[in-house]
Amino acid sequence: MKITRRDGLKLMGATALATGPMKAFAGSHGAMHEVEMLNKAPDSNERQVFNPPVLQIAKGDTVKFVATDRGHNSEANDDMLPEGAEGWSGKINDDVEHKFEVAGVYGYHCTPHQSAGMVGLILVGDVTQEMLDAAGEVRQRGRARQRMEEYLAQASEMIAAS
Ligand SMILES: [Cu+2]
Numbered sequence: 001m002k003i004t005r006r007d008g009l010k011l012m013g014a015t016a017l018a019t020g021p022m023k024a025f026a027g028s029h030g031a032m033h034e035v036e037m038l039n040k041a042p043d044s045n046e047r048q049v050f051n052p053p054v055l056q057i058a059k060g061d062t063v064k065f066v067a068t069d070r071g072h073n074s075e076a077n078d079d080m081l082p083e084g085a086e087g088w089s090g091k092i093n094d095d096v097e098h099k100f101e102v103a104g105v106y107g108y109h110c111t112p113h114q115s116a117g118m119v120g121l122i123l124v125g126d127v128t129q130e131m132l133d134a135a136g137e138v139r140q141r142g143r144a145r146q147r148m149e150e151y152l153a154q155a156s157e158m159i160a161a162s
Contacts, residue, residue: 031061035120037072037110048113050074050120053147054154056162059125062099065090072110072118079138080107082124082131100124105135105155109144117143121151127159 036051050065057063065074074096076087082104090096092112100106103125110118119140132152140148 031058033057033061033063034066035063035074036066036068037074039069039071048072048110048116048118050110050118053120054123054151054158055121056123056127056158057100059100059103061124062097063122064095064097067093067095071112074108075111077107077109077119077138080105080135082106103127105131107135107138107148114144115142117147119144119147119151121148121155123155123158127155129156129159132156132159
């Protein structure tokens with residue numbers, strides 16, 4: 001088959017669409033997502049971060065926290081879990097996976113860098129503004145306070161858009 005320049009461009013367009021950003025949470029169950037543990041954010045000068053720090057997923061999805069940089073872990077905040085939900089606790093320098101079976105807002109942190117602001121949020125299933133407000137009432141230490149506020153604001157925009 002002879003592929004013309006025009007066909008080639010069409011094919012490239014199709015590929016770009018297929019590999020573009022996807023909303024994996026949109027109606028898909030059992031999907032796998034990744035959150036990187038990083039020394040520095042890819043798009044700012046923020047240090048000690050999870051990337052992305054706010055992730056929206058479907059109930060039944062799994063998140064893999066990836067030890068891209070050394071010296072980090074991911075551990076659920078015991079006081080930021082939905083009723084009846086299980087937490088997780090990864091070891092430093094290890095990837096850790098968790099399957100999210102209960103809808104709601106989950107807060108988590110990196111144990112050595114929690115007060116440096118290395119925290120994150122996972123939004124599972126149908127999350128309401130009331131749930132985010134409740135999460136915002138939880139006391140945070142050091143820089144985690146400012147970061148968690150920013151992340152809850154991002155989460156608020158995400159649930160409004162979905
Ligand atoms: Cu860390």
